[in-house]
Amino acid sequence: MSSSVRQTAPHEVPQGTRLVLYACLPASLGKAADHSVASTRRYVTDAGWETVEMHVDRAAPFESRALCAGWHNALAAVEQGRAAGIVAPLLVMLGHLEEDRTNLAAWQARTGALITTPWAVVDAADSAVLRRAA
Structure with a gap:
């Protein structure tokens, strides 16, 4: 499996997804x-999804997410089955540092979580999208 995060296109996330x-x-x-x-x-809301939790960290944008409590809470919500994945305003908010992106990709591969943003694009060369039912 690739070490890159797979972003799910909004039209591929079913209505009602948590x-x-x-x-x-x-x-x-x-x-x-x-x-x-x-x-x-x-x-x-417009997409027909459900926000089950919201976590906002106030940190330097280029700081490691490993230092952010809200980030760990978001990951735990998916791991514990409360949500199918994470939606963020921008993908870079999930990790700017290479180590963060590598860790996120490994986490996503392990959990099957989806990751989407309002401007999600799926790499056409690799249309396999990881998804976890919530």
């Missing part, structure tokens, strides 16, 4: 960054 909304927002922007969370919540 997701954790996760965002990592720059602490320096304060409340000004909250619009990305609000727009992602609306996006989830």
Whole structure:
């Protein structure tokens, strides 16, 4: 299996799918960054999905997600079966560092979790999308 994260296209996520909304927002922007969370919540509702939990970390954007409590809570929600996957405003919020992306890809391969964003694109060369029923 590849060591890259597989992003599920929004049209491939069935209505009623339970997701954790996760965002990592720059602490320096304060409340000004909250619009990305609000727009992602609306996006989830419009798609007919369900946000079962929301975790927002306020951290430096290029810091490791391993240091973020909300990130660990989001992963646990999927691992414990409360959600089928994670939706984030931007894929980079799930990990900017190579180590974070590698860890996320391994986690996704192990759990079968889906990962999507409002602007998800699936690599046409590899149409296998990992999915976990919630």
